[in-house]
Amino acid sequence: MTGVSRRGLFAALGSGAVAGGLVAAGVATADRSGASAAASSGSGSARVVPFHGEHQAGVATDVQANLHFAAFDVTATSRDELVSLLQDWTAAAVALTAGREVGDGGASGGAPLAPPSDTGEAVDLHANRLTLTVGAGPSLFDDRFGLAAARPAALVDIPAFPADALVPERSDGDLCVQACADDPQVAVHAIRTLTRLAAGRAAVRWAQLGYGRAATVDPSAPTPRNLFGFKDGTANPAASDTATLDAQVWVQQGDDDAAGGAGAWMAGGSYLVARRIRMHIETWDRTSLQEQEQVIGRTKAAGAPLGHAGEHDAFDPRSLPASSHVRLAHPETNGGAQMLRRGYNFTDGTDGLGHLDAGLFFLAYQRDPRTAFIPVQTALARQDALSEYLEHTGSGVWAVFPGVPDGGYLGQQLLST
């Protein structure tokens, strides 16, 4: 990386003096307060979620209204190029999440004979609580970048489950970027910008738009409903419950020691499993209310566990129907494993047969997929009565990088080792 461009880049984005690949020392001592999940400044559309901190934003952040998720294939051929990509993405993410235009001239202040550095569609839309959350998939840990030995033991390939209908063009990817914002155009602008910056180093493999947050990490907010019309994510950990987040979501120091420490760099990160779950909306809609509630295990109106009155009433999952979704997915049924779910509804037009191509884009963050998503999904795929109405069409798992300290870059903990 030439010094000139690096200096120019960071100076342009106002992120302070950074050159080359230093700053690693600052990682472990980053100020935790900066990562405080729900913290945001400003008001209304101007609200800003801080980019820097111990953890990446966009995990234990109050779920924004809209999603643009993209998985990338890295086309760079050297580790230096991969580092430069993540550095450029970091600089852009700092500007974007602050609601600023990217590049020196922004959308309209640059040289008139050159294309604008910012594409412009988010001008005047403010930050809208934009978060950009980046992770590395198993395929990044091969011999292209010398990362094979740094693959965490917890970053396992997701096994095939019964009735999976995965489409390769909607699955996996060397890198993922989750862009969430309260305005859909802000999220789309962010992915568009990162894609443009990546030209020659990474290319979009697949992407998914989502709306209507299908989960919340704010217990005081009403639990959102999925496209089956049921409340989804009632038992999600709260952003303020740091004990549960540390136990269930964030990778802790020493987690990977047993496996030789390959993933020690992941402390402060999390593992993301994404599943594009097509819902057979039309057949569901022809199902009786009683049947729907038996399948889910909760009432449709209040979201109360069957046999109870309130959504948040304590209940014994064994009291619910054996094949009900809530019983099978309940932590008590799964050795206490819990995930932070952050999914979004999606509707991608129709399937060509007059049926909605719609469903849930399931996003779940966890400390270790081997004890969380994989056993839960194994049980669900075998027994869940809801499976009759579902089709998993896309899948991916990523090691979501630990947070970025001031002056650092995304993935630095991995790439500076």
Place this chain on the structure above:
Amino acid sequence: MLSRARLLLLPLAPLAVLPLASCGALVDAPSSSAAATDGASGGGADAAVAVNATDSACEVAETDLPGGVTTFSITNAGSQVTEVYVYDGDRIVTEKENIGPGTSYDLTVDLTEGQYQVACKPGMVGDGIRQTVAVTGGSSELTAAEQTAVDAYRAYVQQQADATVPLVQQLRDAVAAGDRTTAQSLYAPSRVGWESVEPVAESFGDLDPRMDVREADLEAGQQFTGWHRLEKALWTGEDLAAVVPVADQLLLDVQELSQRVPNAAITPTSIGNGAKELLDEVATGKITGEEEAFSHTDLVDFKGNVDGAQEAFAVLTPVVQQNDPQLVTELTAQFAAVQAALAPYADASTPGGYASYDTVTEDQRRELARVVDALSEPLSQLGAAAAGQV
């Protein structure tokens, strides 16, 4: 290390006011961009030139302009949607359509010395209400390196146009003889020269719609002529006698193209922008297989587009090397990557030298799209770099 962070690196104002050589190069700037005038240099107009377009008048505030980057600030004070063109003789220098009543638009253009006409077309029909504008200065300031680049590129365009004439003659003769097999084998090779210099050819506004229109792009009432009309006839079993007049006209058109090259407006910036436009052609027409819907010879066109863009880059390299050496390094690498990606499809047994595009799988098309994107992003900076706006 190549930096792909180029779009973040543009300085706020032009670094240095180099003697601005570019002329005739176009920028369609969004309204009220302060940068439109920041970019003026080399003796160009400093302030915007107001154009008051009404239903019956086209008032240009100043009709004697210095050469260089000029911004026409158009206000549509009429009751109809209008459009504004700048003509150099019959050549369209730049245009803006669909300016609604009561709205404004800034049209930035790099003008060389000469006579131009600004035409307002209320209702977007007809020849418009025209106002002559005289531009002095600005064109004689090419540096030696810039002049060399322009001369070299014009010679290249001339050579490509001249080489196309006998190939189209052979194609025409085969069509006239009803020899379908021979005509099919001559079709793709006859287009290579055109594909390599298409932006220059397109600057003669009337030739492109006659010679290279695709059936899907025809407007109501527009005749389907040119290469793609012949392509359809050749590959769908039509009686070739019916398209002999089309072949005759195509031959006249390529001869005309060849004769008009000496008058083409070519500047360092237009060469750079033309290279970018050639890659745009690849991205929107060839990668998708839309260009050659019947013959599937898209990869032959693809190669022509890339070679033409690479030639444009080659002639500009001495100029850009001074302004932006990093861009030269990056483009050199990315052109090589695209050529390497095309190479496996070379097939000497086909008339155009490349595999039929209907044999290229979706995965392969995606790989081609990725290398084209990787080249196109930095290539979009070449026009500005050639003008010293780096």
